[in-house]
Amino acid sequence: MxxxxxxxxxxxxxxxxxxxxxxxxxxxxxxxxxxxxxxxxxxxxxxxxxxxxxxxxxxxxxxxxxxxxxxxxxxxxxxSSYQSTAHQAASLAHALESLHAVARDLASRGLDRDAFLALAAQTADAVWPSR
Structure with a gap:
């Protein structure tokens, strides 16, 4: 890397x-x-x-x-060696908070739901490419 x-x-x-x-x-x-x-x-x-x-x-x-x-x-x-259930829940809550902030920001700039979902899918494909 x-x-x-x-x-x-x-x-x-x-x-x-x-x-x-x-x-x-x-x-x-x-x-x-x-x-x-x-x-x-x-x-x-x-x-x-x-x-x-x-x-x-x-x-x-x-x-x-x-x-x-x-x-x-x-x-x-x-x-798997460090993530307790509480840590996983906190990580998920943080991720959801961030996702909500992005969605609100894009919506306030005029992006519609379908365009947001398309961007989210592109982002997911970049992070989790087909292997």
Whole structure:
């Protein structure tokens, strides 16, 4: 997996890193147990401060995507090993809240229900491609 950052983007760099890693997990490019580069190595590769990378890794850890093992580094977490029923319910509630916000935003901009559903289907196909 190759990470890139856009220094000119309005999206903070740590969030760009977070989004790229979670997308790689979602599409199966990264699997449970796969290592991530060290904070220092990724910072050097991207040309960003190691504290920025550390912030992205902390967010990945806090959201349950990554487990940190001291000197062994960061590895992609196995969802079945950490997701309690309460965590799964909270994740679903967060996802539904985000989906509602997107739907409201698009509706307020004049997009109709069928167009929203078509966009949702395209997005789902991008995340869950036929394998």
């Amino acid at each position: 190759v990470l890139t950052v856009d220094q000119m983007s309005d999206v903070p760099i740590y969030q760009q890193i977070f989004r790229q890693v979670t997308q790689a997990v979602a599409i199966g490019e990264l699997s449970p147990g796969d290592p991530l580069p060290s904070v220092r190595a990724l910072g050097e590769q991207l040309g960003v401060n190691l504290h920025t990378v550390n912030k992205a890794y902390a967010l990945l850890r806090d959201e349950g995507y990554v487990v940190m093992r001291g000197r062994a580094g960061a590895r992609i977490a196995d969802p």
